[in-house]
Amino acid sequence: MDYSKHQFIPYGRQSIDEKDIQAVVDVLKSDYLTTGPAVDNFEKKIADYVGTKYAVAFSNGTAALHGACFAAGIGEGDEVITTPMTFAASANCILYQGGKAVFADIDPETYNINPDEIRKKITAKTKAIIPVDFTGQPVNLDEVMDIAKEHNLLVIEDAAHAIGATYKDSKVGSIADMTMFSFHPVKHITTGEGGIITTNNKDLYDKLQQFRTHGITRDTSLLNENHGPWYYEMQFLGYNYRMTDIQAALGSSQLDKLDGFVERRRNIIDQYNIGFSNLNEVITPYQHSDGNSSWHLYVIQVKKDLLSINRKQFFEELKKANIGVNVHYIPVHLQPYYQELGYKKGDYPVSEELYEQIISLPLFPTMTDDDVRYVINTVKCLVQEHQIK
Structure with a gap:
């Protein structure tokens, strides 16, 4: 790419x-x-x-x-x-x-x-x-x-x-x-x-x-x-x-600026949701009908069974494109300290399954619309390049 x-x-x-x-x-x-x-x-x-x-x-x-x-x-x-x-x-x-x-x-x-x-x-x-x-x-x-x-x-x-x-x-x-x-x-x-x-x-x-x-x-x-x-x-x-x-x-x-920050975050979310609406390979976040989230993060799921690359490769490709993605979060019970306390992999399967597929995309009030379009287009290009035909 x-x-x-x-x-x-x-x-x-x-x-x-x-x-x-x-x-x-x-x-x-x-x-x-x-x-x-x-x-x-x-x-x-x-x-x-x-x-x-x-x-x-x-x-x-x-x-x-x-x-x-x-x-x-x-x-x-x-x-x-x-x-x-x-x-x-x-x-x-x-x-x-x-x-x-x-x-x-x-x-x-x-x-x-x-x-x-x-x-x-x-x-x-x-x-x-x-x-x-x-x-x-x-x-x-x-x-x-x-x-x-x-x-x-x-x-x-x-x-x-x-x-x-x-x-x-x-x-x-x-x-x-x-x-x-x-x-x-x-x-x-x-x-x-x-x-x-x-x-x-x-x-x-x-x-x-x-x-x-x-x-x-x-x-x-x-x-x-x-x-x-x-x-x-x-x-x-x-x-x-x-x-x-x-x-x-x-x-x-x-x-004093919080409400404006939240409004801008919701505007970016709307752009993301519209941009990804036709991508079967990407699951966008749940959204309440009254729009009550203040949207600290925008977390997508990358459906590993529909792509020829895994989440790690998808993540790395986005980083190469100068998009500062992250993953939120590694489930707490999988951390070494908690493993020593007796928690183990398999204890919380829904969280573990989600962790295997999620990526957090950029989201902050001073993101420009051009930034948002760039993220959307880059994700789309990656999906099209690696989708399983």
Whole structure:
């Protein structure tokens, strides 16, 4: 295949403008670089955006998930159900608290955790569910919340991919007991690194705040003693998971543009779906009729039985064409560390079958229509060149 000299297109990247830069500069010129008013402002803006009472910012999304597991009371021997088709952090946060990650396989259409499989995994040791909004597509929250209520479980929604998404008439972030958003540069908005938990539960909010600050409190109503206005107490083993004001200022500026970013992502998705509509060799992602996904990723399946090249070769050909494809994700239970814990290949066949065929195509707001057409045409050319006649 003779590729044109098209500029490299990454699978995702941040979109930073002069207002974002100025917001960071303003903090750098201020009295507070960390633990100051910019963090409080960012938390309030996120809570207002999703429609919750509280939001607690963390240094990254993984730290936020760890905090949520602590606040949920996950401890030694407790079981938490999550999906294998996710980044490792969704399961690692359970292990950090001494709990056991119990995987439930996915729905082959949506790629999200299958509620029927969740039901099969519940035991007397189950303490919580961590569903993941894979690619920005919200999980079946009605059913997940019903299961949780039936068994007295907490739901920690991993919405790292889904800020700006809606579930029916509600914003993702306002439904689960706790919801985590990530602000890594490839996500919808960025703080460089960063994460946040939203919740309507005051008790969970208080625990999250104290956990991210070494387990320390200055709240006089919680102190065992009070030596004076300087006094604080470390009441449990917490962590330094605080977000800086520099990060928060960038996040606040980015949040002002979120709806526009999501709109552009949906426009690119429409172009992809139309472009691939007549390719039998490619399966495009599931799409809710009300368009509620915020589309962090565009994941196609390459049907290996209809092509003379495998997924790895297809991937490599796209890379040669300067298209920065990726694969999301290697199922967590296939990672060597989890294999050592006793998980094994064959445990979650739907996730494993999906993994063998998926490729993530570029998707970010500053992609041009020319970039999108180039990706579509390159995929089409590859399919035509290698289709089994």
